[in-house]
Amino acid sequence: MSNPMVAYRVLIRAESNELTQALKEKAPPKAPGQWILALLDISCTDYYPVNQEPGIGLEARLLFASRLLEFVEQELDLPDPIVISRAYMKVARKAIEDGALQVPPSLHADAVVASMLQRFTFTRQQAVDVAETRRSRYLDALTAGLEEEEFLRAVCVDGASELVAITALLPTARWFQGKITDKTIADELNAWLDTYAELELGDAVAELLDRRNREQQ
Numbered sequence: 001m002s003n004p005m006v007a008y009r010v011l012i013r014a015e016s017n018e019l020t021q022a023l024k025e026k027a028p029p030k031a032p033g034q035w036i037l038a039l040l041d042i043s044c045t046d047y048y049p050v051n052q053e054p055g056i057g058l059e060a061r062l063l064f065a066s067r068l069l070e071f072v073e074q075e076l077d078l079p080d081p082i083v084i085s086r087a088y089m090k091v092a093r094k095a096i097e098d099g100a101l102q103v104p105p106s107l108h109a110d111a112v113v114a115s116m117l118q119r120f121t122f123t124r125q126q127a128v129d130v131a132e133t134r135r136s137r138y139l140d141a142l143t144a145g146l147e148e149e150e151f152l153r154a155v156c157v158d159g160a161s162e163l164v165a166i167t168a169l170l171p172t173a174r175w176f177q178g179k180i181t182d183k184t185i186a187d188e189l190n191a192w193l194d195t196y197a198e199l200e201l202g203d204a205v206a207e208l209l210d211r212r213n214r215e216q217q
Helices: 004-011 016-026 032-043 058-075 081-097 109-119 124-144 148-154 160-176 183-199 203-216
Strands: none
Touching (some): 004 016, 004 032, 032 058, 058 081, 081 109, 124 203
16 A cells, blocks of 8 residues: 555544554555655645545644654654654644644644754854854855865865754744744744854855856856
């Protein structure tokens, strides 16, 4: 049962104590994470006919989505913080926008933002330091007019992938500003968002990159 839509019709009706085993049995051996995320996407999409069937209301879909995400974290080797955190925030945002009355605790705004922040491997100052080094490397390499292979080596910076994960998630998390009840979590998110501009490559690098790309075409 590798077709996600076919599987969704069955799995969303499974009992909580049966779902984990059912997912293990039905998930394709190749790319099970993508298959699970396809189920998640179905659960968040209103216009699919299956989501209009009796017994599959918004609360049931949110509960199913929360169980899928728990399965991904506990059973699959998907360490990418961008994929997991974006998925949690996507479902949590839907719960808020649709006015869900019963929302699993893991999908509350406080929970998804706190979880995202915990995935950051840098403090804000560490992230700023890496960003400054990365920006400087890019400026030097771009002004030097290096060939592609040499350019890629020149701009390589320790911690760049962790920094990119942070800058990829913060714009999505911005939507939750004003919707978080825990002051500590809200303050931490606000502090990161205030720092966001310092974490990007910046306009000067963007302009030079654009010029380089046009010259290479």
